[in-house]
Amino acid sequence: MSIQERKAREFNRRESEILNAALALFGRADWELVTVEEISRKAEVGKGTIYKHFESKDEIYARLALEFNRKLLAQIQKTDILPVIARFREMTRVAWEAHLSSKELHRVVLYCGRAEFRRNLPARISEELKAVEAATNKAINAAIMQGVEEGLFPRKPLDMLMFGAQSAFWGAVQLIWSGYLNERDKARYCDEITNFILTGLIYQDRRL
Numbered sequence: 001m002s003i004q005e006r007k008a009r010e011f012n013r014r015e016s017e018i019l020n021a022a023l024a025l026f027g028r029a030d031w032e033l034v035t036v037e038e039i040s041r042k043a044e045v046g047k048g049t050i051y052k053h054f055e056s057k058d059e060i061y062a063r064l065a066l067e068f069n070r071k072l073l074a075q076i077q078k079t080d081i082l083p084v085i086a087r088f089r090e091m092t093r094v095a096w097e098a099h100l101s102s103k104e105l106h107r108v109v110l111y112c113g114r115a116e117f118r119r120n121l122p123a124r125i126s127e128e129l130k131a132v133e134a135a136t137n138k139a140i141n142a143a144i145m146q147g148v149e150e151g152l153f154p155r156k157p158l159d160m161l162m163f164g165a166q167s168a169f170w171g172a173v174q175l176i177w178s179g180y181l182n183e184r185d186k187a188r189y190c191d192e193i194t195n196f197i198l199t200g201l202i203y204q205d206r207r208l
Contacts, residue, residue: 015053018043019067022060026104032111055122062125065112068105069132072098076139084147088201089194091140092169096190099173106177147201154205161204165197 021043025034036057040047054060075094079087099106111117118126144162147153153161172193175181181189 011053014043014045014049018045018050018053019060019064023064023102023104023108026108031104031107058117058120059122059125061108061112061117062121062129064105065109066125066129066132068098068109069129069136073132073136073139076136079143080139084143084150084152085198087143088147088198091143092194092197093190095169096173096194100176100186100190103177106173144201153201156205161201164200164204168193168197168200 018039022034022039025031025038025042028034034057036050037047039057039060040050043050054063072094075098076091079090079094082090099109112129118129121129141158144153144158148155148161172190176186176189
């Protein structure tokens with residue numbers, strides 16, 4: 001390994017440690033008030049080192065969200081060989097798993113989705129976020145459109161078709177993080193909501 005490669009590996013390792021330290025601090029109730037100085041102490045590096053890796057605390061938020069979205073996209077893309085219904089179930093399962101694995105990460109991702117937050121980001125990382133989100137939406141939409149073509153889902157505008165599904169998913173995520181389920185089996189309840197969402201997609205245009 002060359003000196004340059006060793007330096008690059010060390011730089012990346014330290015960057016990961018800073019992100020992990022920040023995420024740990026974002027577990028606090030006042031997580032938005034965490035300072036760069038607190039992150040530097042948690043990561044056991046100087047403030048100057050933080051700024052060698054990130055322009056601001058907002059960029060730390062954005063990098064956490066970007067890594068989250070990249071991992072989610074990679075998992076969703078693995079489902080494209082499955083039949084539509086199985087594909088939708090698996091995509092939904094990995095989305096549950098991603099958004100329920102870490103409350104800190106989930107709320108950082110939501111925070112980074114706000115338009116006012118995006119406006120203040122460096123153009124480079126803003127474009128990276130847009131690109132991975134667009135790729136994720138493309139993969140999900142492809143599965144839904146395949147279902148439409150196969151006659152499984154009704155033929156209607158995609159945003160209208162998916163509105164109920166998105167509302168059910170995000171509403172359930174918020175309820176779960178609010179403590180609604182207490183000690184009950186989250187996986188079982190997520191399976192039930194997935195069934196509910198699929199039923200709504202399939203029978204959306206049926207008269208009751």
